[in-house]
Amino acid sequence: MIIEKIKLHDDPNVILTAYIQTPSEEMKATMIKPGMLILPGGGYQFCSDREAEVIALCYLKEGYQCFILNYSLNEKSKYPQPLIDSEMALRLIRKNKDKWYLDPGKIAVIGFSAGAHLATMLATSGKERPNALIVGYPAYFPIPEINYDYPLPVVDELTPDTFIFHTYSDSFVPVRNALYLANGLDEHKIPFEIHVFRDGGHGLSLGNNLVLDEFEDPMIRHYARWFVLSVEWLNRVLSPFNQ
Amino acid sequence: MIIEKIKLHDDPNVILTAYIQTPSEEMKATMIKPGMLILPGGGYQFCSDREAEVIALCYLKEGYQCFILNYSLNEKSKYPQPLIDSEMALRLIRKNKDKWYLDPGKIAVIGFSAGAHLATMLATSGKERPNALIVGYPAYFPIPEINYDYPLPVVDELTPDTFIFHTYSDSFVPVRNALYLANGLDEHKIPFEIHVFRDGGHGLSLGNNLVLDEFEDPMIRHYARWFVLSVEWLNRVLSPFNQ
Amino acid sequence: MIIEKIKLHDDPNVILTAYIQTPSEEMKATMIKPGMLILPGGGYQFCSDREAEVIALCYLKEGYQCFILNYSLNEKSKYPQPLIDSEMALRLIRKNKDKWYLDPGKIAVIGFSAGAHLATMLATSGKERPNALIVGYPAYFPIPEINYDYPLPVVDELTPDTFIFHTYSDSFVPVRNALYLANGLDEHKIPFEIHVFRDGGHGLSLGNNLVLDEFEDPMIRHYARWFVLSVEWLNRVLSPFNQ
Amino acid sequence: MIIEKIKLHDDPNVILTAYIQTPSEEMKATMIKPGMLILPGGGYQFCSDREAEVIALCYLKEGYQCFILNYSLNEKSKYPQPLIDSEMALRLIRKNKDKWYLDPGKIAVIGFSAGAHLATMLATSGKERPNALIVGYPAYFPIPEINYDYPLPVVDELTPDTFIFHTYSDSFVPVRNALYLANGLDEHKIPFEIHVFRDGGHGLSLGNNLVLDEFEDPMIRHYARWFVLSVEWLNRVLSPFNQ
Numbered sequence: 001m002i003i004e005k006i007k008l009h010d011d012p013n014v015i016l017t018a019y020i021q022t023p024s025e026e027m028k029a030t031m032i033k034p035g036m037l038i039l040p041g042g043g044y045q046f047c048s049d050r051e052a053e054v055i056a057l058c059y060l061k062e063g064y065q066c067f068i069l070n071y072s073l074n075e076k077s078k079y080p081q082p083l084i085d086s087e088m089a090l091r092l093i094r095k096n097k098d099k100w101y102l103d104p105g106k107i108a109v110i111g112f113s114a115g116a117h118l119a120t121m122l123a124t125s126g127k128e129r130p131n132a133l134i135v136g137y138p139a140y141f142p143i144p145e146i147n148y149d150y151p152l153p154v155v156d157e158l159t160p161d162t163f164i165f166h167t168y169s170d171s172f173v174p175v176r177n178a179l180y181l182a183n184g185l186d187e188h189k190i191p192f193e194i195h196v197f198r199d200g201g202h203g204l205s206l207g208n209n210l211v212l213d214e215f216e217d218p219m220i221r222h223y224a225r226w227f228v229l230s231v232e233w234l235n236r237v238l239s240p241f242n243q
Numbered sequence: 244m245i246i247e248k249i250k251l252h253d254d255p256n257v258i259l260t261a262y263i264q265t266p267s268e269e270m271k272a273t274m275i276k277p278g279m280l281i282l283p284g285g286g287y288q289f290c291s292d293r294e295a296e297v298i299a300l301c302y303l304k305e306g307y308q309c310f311i312l313n314y315s316l317n318e319k320s321k322y323p324q325p326l327i328d329s330e331m332a333l334r335l336i337r338k339n340k341d342k343w344y345l346d347p348g349k350i351a352v353i354g355f356s357a358g359a360h361l362a363t364m365l366a367t368s369g370k371e372r373p374n375a376l377i378v379g380y381p382a383y384f385p386i387p388e389i390n391y392d393y394p395l396p397v398v399d400e401l402t403p404d405t406f407i408f409h410t411y412s413d414s415f416v417p418v419r420n421a422l423y424l425a426n427g428l429d430e431h432k433i434p435f436e437i438h439v440f441r442d443g444g445h446g447l448s449l450g451n452n453l454v455l456d457e458f459e460d461p462m463i464r465h466y467a468r469w470f471v472l473s474v475e476w477l478n479r480v481l482s483p484f485n486q
Numbered sequence: 487m488i489i490e491k492i493k494l495h496d497d498p499n500v501i502l503t504a505y506i507q508t509p510s511e512e513m514k515a516t517m518i519k520p521g522m523l524i525l526p527g528g529g530y531q532f533c534s535d536r537e538a539e540v541i542a543l544c545y546l547k548e549g550y551q552c553f554i555l556n557y558s559l560n561e562k563s564k565y566p567q568p569l570i571d572s573e574m575a576l577r578l579i580r581k582n583k584d585k586w587y588l589d590p591g592k593i594a595v596i597g598f599s600a601g602a603h604l605a606t607m608l609a610t611s612g613k614e615r616p617n618a619l620i621v622g623y624p625a626y627f628p629i630p631e632i633n634y635d636y637p638l639p640v641v642d643e644l645t646p647d648t649f650i651f652h653t654y655s656d657s658f659v660p661v662r663n664a665l666y667l668a669n670g671l672d673e674h675k676i677p678f679e680i681h682v683f684r685d686g687g688h689g690l691s692l693g694n695n696l697v698l699d700e701f702e703d704p705m706i707r708h709y710a711r712w713f714v715l716s717v718e719w720l721n722r723v724l725s726p727f728n729q
Numbered sequence: 730m731i732i733e734k735i736k737l738h739d740d741p742n743v744i745l746t747a748y749i750q751t752p753s754e755e756m757k758a759t760m761i762k763p764g765m766l767i768l769p770g771g772g773y774q775f776c777s778d779r780e781a782e783v784i785a786l787c788y789l790k791e792g793y794q795c796f797i798l799n800y801s802l803n804e805k806s807k808y809p810q811p812l813i814d815s816e817m818a819l820r821l822i823r824k825n826k827d828k829w830y831l832d833p834g835k836i837a838v839i840g841f842s843a844g845a846h847l848a849t850m851l852a853t854s855g856k857e858r859p860n861a862l863i864v865g866y867p868a869y870f871p872i873p874e875i876n877y878d879y880p881l882p883v884v885d886e887l888t889p890d891t892f893i894f895h896t897y898s899d900s901f902v903p904v905r906n907a908l909y910l911a912n913g914l915d916e917h918k919i920p921f922e923i924h925v926f927r928d929g930g931h932g933l934s935l936g937n938n939l940v941l942d943e944f945e946d947p948m949i950r951h952y953a954r955w956f957v958l959s960v961e962w963l964n965r966v967l968s969p970f971n972q
Contacts, residue, residue: 001732001748001782002732003730003731003732019730021782021786022782024778024779026777026778026779027778027779027783027939027940028942029938029939029942030939048755049753049754049755049756050753050755050756053730053750053751054756054790057750057786057789057790058790060786060789060790061783061786061787061789061790062939063938063939161441168434168435168436169434175429176429179422179425179426179429182422182425182439183422183426186418186419186422191411191412191441192411192439192441193411193439193440193441194437194438194439195437195438195439196425196435196436196437196438197436198404198434198435198436198476198479198480199479209758209792209970210756210758210759210791210792210970211756213757213758216702216704218475218478218479218702219475219479221475222472222475222476222479225468225472229465229468232461232462232464232465233441233465235461236441236442236461236462236465237441241938241939244489244505244539245489246487246488246489262487264539264543265539267535267536268535269534269535269536270535270536270540270696270697271699272695272696272699273696291512292510292511292512292513293510293512293513296487296507296508297513297547300507300543300546300547301547303543303546303547304540304543304544304546304547305696306695306696452515452549452727453513453515453516453548453549453727454513456514456515459945459947461945484695484696647927654920654921654922655920661915662915665908665911665912665915668908668911668925669908669912672903672904672905672908677897677898677927678897678925678927679897679924679925679926679927680923680924680925681923681924681925682911682921682922682923682924683922684890684920684921684922684962684965684966685965704961704964704965705961705965707961708958708961708962708965711954711958715951715954718947718948718950718951719927719951721947722927722928722947722948722951723927
């Protein structure tokens with residue numbers, strides 16, 4: 001595996017980190033791999049480690065080349081800058097398909113919270129679009145407590161297949177954010193999955209012992225099923241290894 | 244275990260079948276059990292075997308006393324008759340709590356398709372309400388092809404915790420039926436889970452080799468996760484054995 | 487479903503309880519079902535409820551017609567009486583194949599502890615043999631503390647495919663009992679599975695909230711995987727529904 | 730994450746590759762991590778890619794710092810050279826505990842086939858011992874077809890907790906290799922797990938779509954459960970994050 005950090009433009013904090021598995025002649029089926037672009041959450045104020053490399057490791061294990069984007073934050077997060085960052089990242093990923101052993105038609109994006117907002121902006125209005133979208137507890141509507149106020153993404157016909165997960169008990173980013181996207185996808189006949197888990201609150205990431213102090217609650221393990229569900233869904237939507 | 248068939252009223256086809264596990268002193272934690280009332284689907288034209296005893300066996304294994312209701316069908320399915328059947332069933336179950344080793348405050352109802360419509364009517368407007376509601380691919384809106392046209396259930400404040408599952412690819416009963424209920428629950432602040440799976444179509448029941456000829460498709464196994472998800476959810480909502 | 491209790495011979499305590507699912511034209515693949523004969527444990531002093539109906543419910547859910555045998559106990563447990571009981575039970579099950587919608591070539595037997603001893607006696611030396619054998623924490627060697635001393639089963643060429651599970655930490659019936667059988671099967675080239683789990687002790691049955699007071703320990707959930715493993719194994723060994 | 734390649738001694742092919750996750754203040758519980766040393770198989774003739782980085786990615790996801798050892802092969806594989814390689818690797822890993830954010834008392838080793846032979850030599854006779862041992866289809870006994878003939882490892886009192894997996898249908902390295910180790914561990918009262926799966930043959934690695942062309946066979950999915958079982962077992966044996 002090779003790890004590469006790439007500055008996308010003038011802002012030195014906007015960085016794409018690539019985790020690239022080298023192909024092996026012993027595993028012909030995976031010489032060319034699908035890709036996963038990861039957009040961590042953090043209210044456009046920071047990019048949380050809890051939704052970055054630990055997520056990359058999950059999809060690397062599933063055979064994806066992974067990319068974490070540290071996008072424009074705080075005063076620099078005024079739109080369309082974060083969207084431009086993500087478009088640049090996605091374009092760069094596809095352009096480097098040979099160097100990174102990638103199928104450019106099988107690039108998914110996953111975002112969490114504010115990162116899910118950005119992922120949805122990219123997937124619904126980007127000049128460059130992913131082939132599949134995964135959003136975890138997406139923050140679309142304003143959150144007055146933290147002056148969070150960003151453009152509302154609107155599903156269009158080019159929006160790719162989408163997978164949504166959320167918890168009902170999320171009081172910080174209510175479940176209606178997830179339902180808003182599901183309703184929009186349904187209206188535009190974009191195939192989607194939505195998995196709303198009853199308990200857990202906001203920002204649980206993987207819901208396991210690596211990212212949470214409290215993870216033995218059976219309802220956290222229940223929530224943690226989102227990851228396996230997402231992999232099964234990706235297997236159908238991207239057919240990552242022509243399976 | 245004892246199996247009992249009970250005629251609920253004059254219509255000889257309206258029958259409640261009870262599957263009652265006898266308590267054992269060796270298993271103190273389960274001397275008193277939760278209950279599951281099962282309403283099979285079939286467009287109010289029949290009650291499908293694919294959503295009856297096979298479902299009862301699943302929840303029996305999880306420690307539930309199970310009850311299958313064959314409700315009023317066809318010309319007798321004019322409302323409120325099916326609702327009355329289900330109210331009578333639920334009332335009878337709670338009344339027999341001692342004979343059937345039941346906690347009357349832990350009675351869930353599960354319905355499929357038209358049975359999910361009936362289950363939702365019971366849970367949102369019944370004079371007797373279940374303590375938890377599970378609906379599989381619920382058919383709320385009219386289906387002109389089969390002259391299916393029944394009252395639309397409307398969530399109220401007394402509606403219990405709800406678990407919804409559906410497939411996006413269901414062309415017979417579109418996913419907007421499931422979203423309709425999720426949106427209503429969200430508006431009334433009733434905690435819910437919704438699990439929409441991308442593939443599979445209508446009426447998959449358990450999605451396994453017992454009810455389907457084609458079940459090795461990984462997406463059917465994906466869909467089949469609804470059952471385990473429902474059990475985990477029930478464990479929190481009902482705390483069936485004070486766990 | 488029909489539940490039938492059958493006295494096997496003069497001893498009124500030797501009873502076979504049959505749990506028979508009625509076939510449905512809606513589920514053609516399961517009109518004819520495999521069978522599971524269950525031999526609970528209890529040191530030949532009693533038949534434990536914790537390894538009886540709760541086990542039957544598990545395999546019923548998987549589509550098996552289930553049979554619990556209360557075999558000869560205490561002073562009546564002198565061999566070969568229990569073996570004769572189990573031969574009679576197996577013969578009766580196969581004889582009633584039409585009445586009970588059974589494939590007589592797909593009858594497995596599962597036993598626990600002393601019941602696993604009996605199941606192994608039946609599978610290795612019975613005049614009537616099951617088509618597959620499952621043994622949970624089998625008690626082959628004498629246990630002086632309880633005057634437990636029964637004939638040691640010896641694998642022969644007619645012994646069917648076998649699935650063994652045990653916990654290493656079982657101090658009452660040590661793991662060498664399980665290894666004894668595995669070694670014997672290997673020598674006779676009988677295909678087998680063995681799953682020894684590190685923790686848990688003796689007599690855990692399903693290892694879930696229905697049979698244990700303490701089940702949230704992750705190592706108990708780990709142990710509890712034996713059931714799913716057994717079902718997957720049975721699917722190959724018996725091809726219960728020609729899958 | 731940082732990837733580092735370290736030459737262990739004169740032989741330029743003996744290389745330790747370290748995959749090191751950088752700690753994050755956001756995830757206090759995992760600032761210090763357990764380690765996994767991976768010994769791929771290949772009959773001491775090569776180190777298979779199918780049992781190297783793909784395995785590292787699995788345990789990285791579970792929070793382990795991972796290390797792949799390319800040990801001495803072919804004419805250089807005469808004992809004790811491979812054992813010395815692995816001792817050097819293990820010593821180096823523990824020595825670098827600060828640099829690599831490691832708990833030196835929580836270093837497991839996993840080996841496959843010939844790599845499992847080496848892992849067992851290390852765990853039963855090494856001057857430096859791992860804290861836990863995992864062996865997949867270990868090749869202890871000679872294999873005349875490929876002139877494979879190496880010292881037989883013998884369990885001693887210092888051997889750590891061990892987890893064994895194998896398939897019964899392995900005709901290249903028969904299951905008696907796995908039973909040999911299990912019997913030895915039992916005699917020395919070393920806690921162990923053994924999981925023998927019926928079907929699949931030799932060298933299946935993870936048993937998934939990344940390493941196999943044929944993986945949809947339900948029995949391969951059955952076999953593939955070894956990985957989750959190993960993680961659950963490690964959680965108890967190493968308590969990697971004091972859980």
